[in-house]
Amino acid sequence: MSTPLLHKVYDSSIFKEEGDHLINLLSDYLSKTVSMESEKVINWSEPDEEYLFWKNFKQKGYTTSQLFQTVIERSIHTHHPHYIGHQVAPSVPLSALATLLSAQLNNGMAVYEMGAASTALERVVIEFFTQALGFKNGDGFLTSGGTLANLTALLAARSIKASSDVWNEGATHKLAILVSEEAHYCVDRSARIMGLGSGGIIKIPSDKNFKMRTDLLETYYAQAINNGFEIIAVVGSAPSTSTGVYDDLEAISAFAKAKNIWFHIDAAHGGAAIFSSKYKQLLNGANQADSIIIDGHKMMGISAITTAVLFKKSTSSYAAFEQKAQYLWEKNDDPDWFNLAKRTFECTKSMMSLRFYVLINAYGSQFFEDFLTTLYDTAINFGAFIKEQKDFELALDPVSNIVCFRHIGKGGNLDDINLNIRRSLLEDGIFYIVSTRLRGDFFLRMTVMNPFTNMTHLAALLENIRKIVNNK
Ligand SMILES: Cc1ncc(COP(=O)(O)O)c(C=O)c1O
Known part of the structure; x- marks a missing residue:
């Protein structure tokens, strides 16, 4: 029997009242953070x-x-122009509204009936990506984040490329993947989840610019084969997380073809460059990938968390969790595209297609072009600016919106000095940047995620750092 409390909990007038408050609050928040009327980012x-x-x-x-x-x-304010830390976008307000809609409708998405509109929209969104990538017979789906997306794509790779049926029989021999030492840790984690073990994650060294040394692929491949491994896939980063450098996807693709292994691209961060006429060449070779993943909540301005998992061949899209069925689908005219849980790790998932589609509907691909191009331009200009400063060192010329640098002005232990800078900035809260270690050395790391971050803000960051150094 329903109780008075249950009636109150679902009362639409309370929803409206609280909703009005919240939208007013968020609207105020948006204008105060973007304009920096609120001083602190954290x-x-x-x-x-x-x-x-x-x-x-x-x-x-x-x-x-x-x-x-x-x-x-x-909470941390990703809409503040001084938010230049981890790779999470200041969500576009319309995308946040779509998330609210999804949360209130709460369609489960696992099967078509549980999300007719958002299931069909998911297909439309996937086509938006496959067309941009040049996957003529491509397909895919949306899932909860780049980590899960990489695991799902690698499961598909194993299903299609491994000589044994691991899904049904378990591991019968040693499988391995090749990946840059600079790849995101989740690729390593995925491989371990798949039972490949440490030996099955073969890390290819990177060059002085932190790109995978594709000239070493052949050697590492041969060694692994000698050690009894069957290589199923090679993974390229587009770009890698620490430095924002894109691997040479064309070279990796050529290698994958020659060896008949799967070519996967972790483009969680920079796959959206496909929508930028200026930067899409960074993804040359991506159209040859068997699979590629792209995060919406990084370089597409979409509310977390939503990732596209894309396959060059539509049949591959069914391979991760349906090893037997994939053979069936190849002969079947009706692959049941609309029952998404067949293909995703999740059973229930949020109506994430709405968050993409609301932007496609309102602004078209131009928004994605403007967003990524602006962020990459700003970071590249900032890289050039750092180079002119005698007391700072740029780790490498940025090619995307990730910049690694450190203060070198006063000599001494650079790791300690820069660790202190990062900590002081965090406690101070006026700027938010992060850090990384490059070949063992500690560097400050920033990602321009906010299209309203400009050179004046970034020059102020350097001044702020100088003050920290001088006060110590
Ligand atoms: C290259 C790369 N791959 C994967 C991930 C993980 O993505 P998510 O945080 O969406 O799980 C990240 C996150 O920073 C990344 O930079």
Whole structure:
């Protein structure tokens, strides 16, 4: 029997009232962060302190809108032009609204009936990608993030390329993949989940610019074969996470073809360059990939979390979790494209196609072009600017929106100096940047994710760093 509380919980007038508050709050938030009226990009607190704050929150008897306001205040602000840290986009407001729609409709998506509109839209969104990539007979689906997307694509690779039926029989012999030492850690993780073990993740060294040394592929391949491995795939990064450098996809593709192995591209970060007339050449060779993944929540401005998993051959799109069925589909005119859980790791998943489609519908591919091109341009200009500063060192010329650099002005232990800079910036909260280690050395790392970040902001960052160094 429904109770008064249940009626209250689902009361549409409360939804409207709270919804109006929230939209007003977010609208105010958007304008204050983008314009930098709110000074800080992060209000830093130590994890235990934050935990205690929230543990005691309920006792204070705050309303829902006060709760939402407090969450905003205590969260990092990706829409602030001084947010130049990890690779998460300041979500486009329309995409956030689509996420709200998805959350309230809560269609489950696993089978067609549980999300007719969003299932059909998912196909439209996938076609948007496959056309841009030049996959004439391509297909794919959306999944929850680049990590899961890479795992799914590699499962398809194993299903199609391995000489044994691992899905049904388990591992019968040693399988391996080739990947740059600079690849995102999730590729390594995927391989381990697939039971390849440390030996099955063959890391190809990178050159001085952190690109995979494709000239070494043959040697590493031969060694692995001698050691009893069957190589099923080679993975290119477009770009790699630490430095933002794209691997030579054409060379990797040629190698994959020669060896008859799967060619997968982890383009979680930079696959959206396909929509930029200026930067699409970074993806030359991508049209030869067997699979490629592209994150919406990185370089496409889409609310987290949503990733496209794309296959050159539509039949491959069914291979990850349906090893037997893939043979069936090849002969079958009706591959049941609309029951998405056959192809995704998730059973229930969010209606993520809406977040893409709302932008395609409102702005077309021009938005994706403007977004990525602006971010890459700004970072590349900033790289040139750093080079002119005597007290800073640029790790490498940026080719995308990721820039690695460090302060060298005062001599001493550069790792300690730059570790301190990063920590001071975090605690101060005026800028948010991150860090990486390149060949063992500590570098400051930033990703221009916000199209409103400009050279004035970035020059101010360097001034801020100088002040930190001079105060120590
Ligand atoms: C190249 C690359 N691949 C995969 C991932 C993981 O993507 P996600 O965070 O969507 O799981 C990242 C995240 O930074 C990345 O840079």
